Amino acid sequence: MTTHCHDVRLHGFSSLASTEQAMAWVDAHAERLLAEMVATEDAPGRVLYAPLQAADDLPSADRAAEDGYAVRARETIGAGAYNPLVFALQEPGAPLGPGAAALVTTGAPLPHGADAVLPFRAAHLDGASLEVLAAVAEGTGVERRAHEIRTGAPLIDTSCALRPQDVGLLAALGVERVQVVRRPRVRLVIAGPKRSVGLPPSRDADGPMLHALVARDGGAVEDVVVGADERGAIARALAAPGVDAILVAGRTGTGPDDEAPLALAEVGELAIHGIALRPGSSTGMGRVGAVPVVLLPGDPLACLCAYELLAGRLVRRLAGRDPRLPHPVREAEVGRKIVSAVGFVDVCRVRLADGRAEPVGSVEEGGLASAVRADGFVVVPSPLEGHAPGARVRVHVYGESAS
């Protein structure tokens, strides 16, 4: 399936797709993967394949909500520090006899007939007889059947990564295995530092960074092809089977050796190359068979920004997660002017200080170090030329985590 490919090398892009078009392409070509079963204890961070409903009431019977003595509430009426009423202490398992009390601990089922739990401080035990020093109302210290969850109630929705408490609840309900969305297998193709840069391949920043980003978004790097620095090698890496998505880093620009788009067009379809996104305008995307491919710029900052908005969206969609940016959002007031280019979606790195967002350098400058110095980023839509001081903006905060 070879498609038309406009060769931008030594010419530059004659036109750019909008970032919205690129996002729409991702949405149209990345479907949530199918299900697999995993042990509940391995499920944190995974996404349920189908919403889960409660198969039972929880608790399945009335139970003690605190440690104490199970009693019939009406039998305690009139009890007081100066008028102790004496109850017979009986075994907890049997139905509660008249005038009797039974020791219960938090979470234990109430003996049949009991309707309240008397706290220890309201009683005094003397051998097998219990002096009750206060009256309790019916229901005190009792957690009613189905108080927590009623059979059939919706429990956990899809599209969110399972949190620690979600996994705890599944375990509490006796769910030992759950059906989750299969983890996307991602191939990284590191198209290699440019020969002219003269850096050894060990200085590739994109591989380790993309590895961490893919894992954050619920994917798993299945294999990494390094040093694919000419068209044939890139094409072979694209055509090899066994993955759900391919991210190529590097060789996407307008230099003579930027052959990644040509390689994709050769073995599949290059749908988009050149996007009105800064940094990251040389990003491309397409498919080999049904496998979506994103061509990311080799420059690490552009690679990061294009990953966040486009390749990450692809991984998140495949993983069944919310496709939007996964960073927590904090509202902030612009401190120093944020300058952006009309016609481009700009990813502006900012620092947050005292609730104010200050740009870290200009949009296309500062390299990866600017993202390291930043607390987050502001996405400036293409019609705007920036944000004036005092404007309210939404900052996507890097690296705050509570998965």
Add this chain to the structure above:
Amino acid sequence: MTTHCHDVRLHGFSSLASTEQAMAWVDAHAERLLAEMVATEDAPGRVLYAPLQAADDLPSADRAAEDGYAVRARETIGAGAYNPLVFALQEPGAPLGPGAAALVTTGAPLPHGADAVLPFRAAHLDGASLEVLAAVAEGTGVERRAHEIRTGAPLIDTSCALRPQDVGLLAALGVERVQVVRRPRVRLVIAGPKRSVGLPPSRDADGPMLHALVARDGGAVEDVVVGADERGAIARALAAPGVDAILVAGRTGTGPDDEAPLALAEVGELAIHGIALRPGSSTGMGRVGAVPVVLLPGDPLACLCAYELLAGRLVRRLAGRDPRLPHPVREAEVGRKIVSAVGFVDVCRVRLADGRAEPVGSVEEGGLASAVRADGFVVVPSPLEGHAPGARVRVHVYGESAS
């Protein structure tokens, strides 16, 4: 080292430590662990042991910031679409001759003598001669040496988990291994569901939940002891060597079989038992030798809340992370009244809808399902009896992730 242990069984707590005292105990008894070396690619999520400074300028020489032709800017003065100036195209490696231009790609070092990069659209190549169609100013398209990072500049601080871009920058600087804080090895002791509850051990919710929480906070569960349901078994699990911290779940209350505090007092020191924290008031803490131990309530909701405020703080401190709650904070207006108890720190689960926080049930009710239904929680300090509708509160948001 056996210490005095007030037996609260069948009596209840005669006094409670404040949550602040419990946090202070954690702070006094949990020091950041020592360092280990890891490969940079394995460093995401780890914490640097020492702040890192740049050992080199980045870039280490002036380089092209875009694809194009390296030129001397002053030689392009006067060039225009109707007045093309002709340059000789030379090899990029050699010093730039007079009247010459050399092809460069983004990131490539500039040839000696060049001081600007002419974009492709401003030139027309005809064999070995280049028609220059526009003048460029000195510095155009050039990234100056040390523009991104100057030698000796502080690069990455400690106390934050390394983010994808941090790891990318380290790789770009040629840092192949980094010194990070050793990952805390945590033992989970699941003190078993109470015999009276009659649930099979597979229904333990705390184990899988704590596993995920410890991992979130930068620790690693080294071993899990299950079914330690009497004093001797708990004491043996506490006394075994090989971990940096121990979390016991269950058997902390006032029932006759709540022997975890007694076990800790027997083999070490029970420093605190009973905390003015809801849910989670039966939490305890102490040490076996130098190893800090937190006794968490068996009830899963209380276990979760006590983990977040106390045990998690311990793990985060050992791991070198910020000890405060790791959840992203969102400011919200209280919708329905949040009711809390004076004298207790209350962990109130809330849902967020349209920027308003609505409590999910009351503080001590609803079980783990209330934390599953919640988007986050509000920590109400002990002097307050809650928050009225319209009040602004800080919501710690569960499960938003961008690690």
